[in-house]
Amino acid sequence: MSFPPGLKAPVIWQMLSWIVQPFTLMERCAQRYGDCFSLALSTKFPPMVLVSAPEALQHLLSSDNGKDFDVPGELNEIFEPLLGSQSVLGLGGEPHRRMRQLMMPPFHGERMRSYSQLMGEITQTVIGTWSVGQNIDVHAAMQSISMRVILSAVFGVEVGSRYQRLEQLLAKMLNDMGSSLGASMLYFRSLRQDWGSWSPWGNFLRTREQIDQIIYAEIADRRAHPNPERQDILTLLMSAQDETGAGLTDEELRDELMTLLVAGHETTATALTWAMYWLHKLPDVRTHLRSELQNLEDLEDVNALLRLPYLNAVCSETLRIHPVGILTFPRVVRTPVAIAGHTLDPGTIILGCIYLAHRCESVYPQPEQFRPERFLERQFSPYEYLPFGGGARRCIGMAFAQFEMKVVLAHILSEVELSLANSKPARPIRRGLTAGASPVHLRVEGFIPVIPRPRTVTSARLHSP
Numbered sequence: 001m002s003f004p005p006g007l008k009a010p011v012i013w014q015m016l017s018w019i020v021q022p023f024t025l026m027e028r029c030a031q032r033y034g035d036c037f038s039l040a041l042s043t044k045f046p047p048m049v050l051v052s053a054p055e056a057l058q059h060l061l062s063s064d065n066g067k068d069f070d071v072p073g074e075l076n077e078i079f080e081p082l083l084g085s086q087s088v089l090g091l092g093g094e095p096h097r098r099m100r101q102l103m104m105p106p107f108h109g110e111r112m113r114s115y116s117q118l119m120g121e122i123t124q125t126v127i128g129t130w131s132v133g134q135n136i137d138v139h140a141a142m143q144s145i146s147m148r149v150i151l152s153a154v155f156g157v158e159v160g161s162r163y164q165r166l167e168q169l170l171a172k173m174l175n176d177m178g179s180s181l182g183a184s185m186l187y188f189r190s191l192r193q194d195w196g197s198w199s200p201w202g203n204f205l206r207t208r209e210q211i212d213q214i215i216y217a218e219i220a221d222r223r224a225h226p227n228p229e230r231q232d233i234l235t236l237l238m239s240a241q242d243e244t245g246a247g248l249t250d251e252e253l254r255d256e257l258m259t260l261l262v263a264g265h266e267t268t269a270t271a272l273t274w275a276m277y278w279l280h281k282l283p284d285v286r287t288h289l290r291s292e293l294q295n296l297e298d299l300e301d302v303n304a305l306l307r308l309p310y311l312n313a314v315c316s317e318t319l320r321i322h323p324v325g326i327l328t329f330p331r332v333v334r335t336p337v338a339i340a341g342h343t344l345d346p347g348t349i350i351l352g353c354i355y356l357a358h359r360c361e362s363v364y365p366q367p368e369q370f371r372p373e374r375f376l377e378r379q380f381s382p383y384e385y386l387p388f389g390g391g392a393r394r395c396i397g398m399a400f401a402q403f404e405m406k407v408v409l410a411h412i413l414s415e416v417e418l419s420l421a422n423s424k425p426a427r428p429i430r431r432g433l434t435a436g437a438s439p440v441h442l443r444v445e446g447f448i449p450v451i452p453r454p455r456t457v458t459s460a461r462l463h464s465p
């Protein structure tokens with residue numbers, strides 16, 4: 001029994017490999033050391049343990065409520081420049097539990113249904129900007145949909161100039177931080193140098209300041225003119241109270257809004273990009289899904305849409321083969337614990353490796369193959385399949401993201417005929433602090449005449465190729 005083995009290379013080399021080629025690094029370590037190894041991912045903290053076997057993940061994620069493991073917030077300090085010090089991600093212990101309780105209600109299953117019409121309309125608006133023969137940058141299109149969806153869900157549907165400006169600023173900030181340089185600035189403090197607006201960090205700080213001004217102005221307006229009729233997430237958060245009757249301060253509201261906007265935008269856009277890639281790479285999968293959608297009487301019938309087995313399987317397989325969050329957030333060993341054949345001392349940092357768990361050959365034969373059928377053939381446990389993590393930090397937006405993926409894909413497949421613009425295989429790349437896809441372009445072949453269905457908003461402009 002010992003500390004799990006790991007690379008002997010210098011910390012800086014391991015960190016740079018993690019930033020530039022996280023997938024290759026994880027695969028090499030798994031080949032060399034198996035399903036439990038250590039990696040140096042920080043200059044501040046000692047090497048961290050990564051586990052990917054279902055039994056180890058079960059132990060980790062079912063006793064991270066202070067039993068064997070804690071979920072301290074300070075280990076997520078890498079997110080602080082983006083999200084602030086009060087973000088739920090940066091909190092641990094009781095403050096973390098309290099904040100999750102305040103944030104969960106807008107994300108309960110029933111609420112999701114009220115967002116579905118919005119998601120469908122936004123998708124149709126974006127499709128409405130496409131024309132036959134045009135090459136679509138899929139990630140940009142999906143970003144545009146997911147950004148508008150999360151902004152509208154968070155702030156309400158009114159499309160004022162304040163939101164348009166916020167949309168532009170957020171997109172700019174996230175794109176800047178999505179590069180390797182952007183990610184490096186989060187990993188290495190020494191790169192955070194404000195040498196004016198032309199320097200990368202200075203530019204980031206100025207953009208963030210403008211975003212903050214907009215968010216604080218919105219909060220002040222809402223406090224001055226409360227409207228309890230509104231159903232958006234900000235309204236719900238502003239009326240939320242903990243057991244002592246205390247609500248969220250302006251700073252807490254700002255940080256949680258940023259958390260939802262950042263966590264809810266890029267992740268879903270990337271997942272949708274991958275789904276669109278595979279659906280157009282594999283015609284059989286597309287045909288199968290389309291015929292399932294065609295049998296649906298009404299695309300707006302959310303309950304029926306959510307129950308479609310093949311649509312569900314396509315979304316699940318997308319997040320299996322390309323989990324956008326490749327690791328869970330870190331947990332810390334509380335009492336000496338035996339896990340994955342090792343005994344870990346208190347204080348050891350340990351993470352679930354979602355990427356490797358989803359490539360486990362014994363659970364997913366031929367794991368590199370995109371095969372939605374696997375989700376029809378058997379059920380996977382929450383420790384074999386965990387794109388949204390689990391335990392005390394399980395993704396707050398899980399239902400929202402799954403819902404959005406289904407609504408957006410159903411609309412696009414039902415309304416547009418697309419084909420891959422080139423035969424170059426897409427590959428996973430790092431995007432900021434999450435996994436992304438290399439560029440995917442689809443060509444618009446034509447629009448599918450919509451069979452009479454209620455609310456065919458776009459039917460006037462739909463035409464055959």
Ligand code: HEM
Nearest residue numbers: 089263264267268325328329388389390393395396397401
């Ligand atoms: C496909 C889309 C998404 C994926 C793959 C994803 C994945 C994840 C993962 C892996 C975690 C860490 C869980 C853990 O450590 O156990 C997480 C946490 C989180 N996610 Fe998501 N997420 C997605 C979409 C969203 C959306 C739409 C929102 C909100 C609108 C959101 C908000 C959050 C928050 C706030 C946390 C932190 C929870 C905490 O610290 O307690 N995510 N997500």
